[in-house]
Amino acid sequence: MANVTFRSITKQFGNFTAVNDVSFEIHDGEFVCLLGPSGCGKTTTLRMIAGLEQPTSGRILIGQDDVTEAKPKERDIGMVFQDYALFPHMTIADNIAYPLKVRGVGQAERHRRAGEVAKNLSIDQLLERRPGQISGGQQQRTSVARAVVHKPRVYLFDEPLSNLDAKLRLEARSFLKHLQRELGVTSIYVTHDQAEAMAMADRVAVMDRGQIVQFGPPLTVYREPATTFVANFLGSPPMNLLPVRYEGGAFKAATFELDAGPFAERLRGIAAGSQLTLGVRPEHVRMGGAGDAWRIPGEVYAVEPLGPESLVTLRVAGALVTARLFGDDPPTATGATSFAFDPSNLHVFGPDGRRLAAR
C-alpha cells in the first residue's frame, strides 16, 4: 500500500525523449490508467516505476522511499506483462509461487499460498499444467496471480488485455476492476484503449508525446477535455472537431456561421481572425433541427446502424461530423440535410488547441 510519486521525470533514449518532465502523484489504493497512442511514453513511464528503465533525470517515490536508483526486486511491486511472460518450463503452481520462492518462502508454504490465490482467480484446477497447455484467458489470470501472490505495495499492468479476444477482454476488464477494488492496492494500468481506461480507472492520465496532457477522473476528462488531442482520443466515435475562424462575434466556416455570443466571456482575449476549433460529442448531435439557431448544413456521407443506436456521418465544409442517434430504427436521411446541437454542449478550443473554459 503506497503512493507513487513522479518528480520531474525525464527519460531519453539517445536523442529521443520518451518522457518529458512528467510529475504526478498517485494516491494509496488508487487505480490510475495511463492512456495514449503508441509511442506516447506510457509504457516507458510504467517501466520506470518497475525499475526496468532508469530515468534520465527526476525522482521516483514509492510510499516514502526514493526508489529512483533501486533495483526492481527492492521495489516490492507486482507486474502483469502484455505477453504474460509466464515461465514455460514451470507448472502454473511454480509460476505463481515464483515471487515467493525468490523471497525464500519454503516449498510447502509457497504452494499453499499459490493455491489460495489460484482459487480466488478460479484457476486452481490448472496448477499442475504448464503455460502452453492452458488458454489465453487462463494464462492472463495466471500472470495476475503471479503479480499479486506476494502482496506487493503496487500493481503495474502493461496492456494486459490487448491479447485477449473481444468477449474475453470485457470479462477480464470487470474481473480486474473487481479484484483491484477487493485488494485495494495502488494500481497503474497502461492502455491505448480509451474504453478500458474509462471503465476501470479512478483517474486517467492522458499522455501525448512524452507528456501528461490531462490527469483527472474519467468523466471529467471526457466532459471537459483539456485539448483537442484529448477530445479526439476519448470517446468512440471521438468528439467532432470543426475548424472555424473567429470574426465579428461569430464562428465562421465556408458553409456556416454561428453566433459566438454565448461564449463571449470565454473568448475574451482571443483576437479577431483567430483560428479556433469547435467540438461537439456525437451523442449531442441531432439530425434536422429546422428553425434551430444552432444548425449546420451538411450532406449525408454514411449511415451505420449498430442495433440500439445508429451513427450518421455528415460531410460539413470539408470535415466529417458524426451523430450518434439512439432508437431502434436507423434514420433514412440521404442527400442534403443539417444537424443541430445545444450550445451548452459545444466546446471551443483556442488557437493552441487548449479548451477555453468558462471563467
Next chain:
Amino acid sequence: MKVVRHVLGRLAFYVASAVFAAVFALPLVWLVFAPFGAKARLSVALPDPFTLSNFGKVFANTFAVRALFQNSIIQAVGTMLLVTLLATLAAYALSRAPIRGRDALSYGLVLFSSIVTGTAAMVPIFLLIFNMGLIDTHMGVILVFTGGLLPAAIFIMRDFVDSIPRSYEESALVAGASPWGMFRDIALPIVRPGMMVVGVWTFVNVWGGFLVPFILLRSPTKMPAAVAIYSFYTEGGTPIITLTTAYALLYTLPVLALYLFVNWKYGFRFFGGIKS
C-alpha cells in the same frame, strides 16, 4: 487419359525417390551388414556365414578400444562442456548487454573462424600448443577444438538467445529475483534446448575430428578413435574391411546414443509462456 497420366506421374515419382534413397541408404546398410561377415566384400548382402569374430578381434586391440571408450570420450565430452558453457555465457551477454558493435563482433567471429581454422592454421596452432607445453595432452586437443568451434557455437547460441523475449527475464526481475537468480531459474532453462543443439554439434565435430589430435598427440595411449581406426589397416596401408567396419560401427554408437538421449530428455521445445 488424365488418370493414366496421373498414375504414370506418381509411378515415376516413386521410382525416382526409391533410387535416390537407395544411393544414400546403401553405404549405411553395408556398414551394418559388413562387420558380421567372415569375409570382406564390397557388395551389400546378408552376412553368410554370420559371425561375431570381427568384434572379438577389435576388442582384442587394446589400443583401439582405449581410443574409442576413453580418449575420444574425454576429448569430445571435454570440448562439449567447455564450448557449451562458454558459448552460452558469451551469447547471452552479446544478446542482452548494450555493447556497441556487438553485431559486427558476432559476424566477425564467424567469418574469422571460418577463414582461419583448418589445415592452413595447423602450423601456428602446433607452435602455440608446443610453447604452452600442451603437446601430447588431452587439454591441448580440447583447447584447439574449443577455439575452432566456439565462434560458430556463439553465433548459433546468440541466434537462439535473441529469439527469446526479454519479458521472461523482466518478469523474473520484477518478481524479485536477483540477476543471477533470474539467469539460473529462468534464462538458463529456457535456452537449454539451444545448449543441447550446440552440445551435440560440438560432440559430433570433435568425435569425427582427425587432423587436430593426429598432429597434437604423440602417445598411442592418448589417440582418439578417429586416429586409432588406422590400426586396422595392413602395413601396406590397405584397410582390413571386416575389422574397420566393425570398429566403425562401434564408433558410430556413442553419437547415436547421445542423440537419442538428448532427443528423449530435452528434444522438446517450450511453447506457451508468451502470448503474441
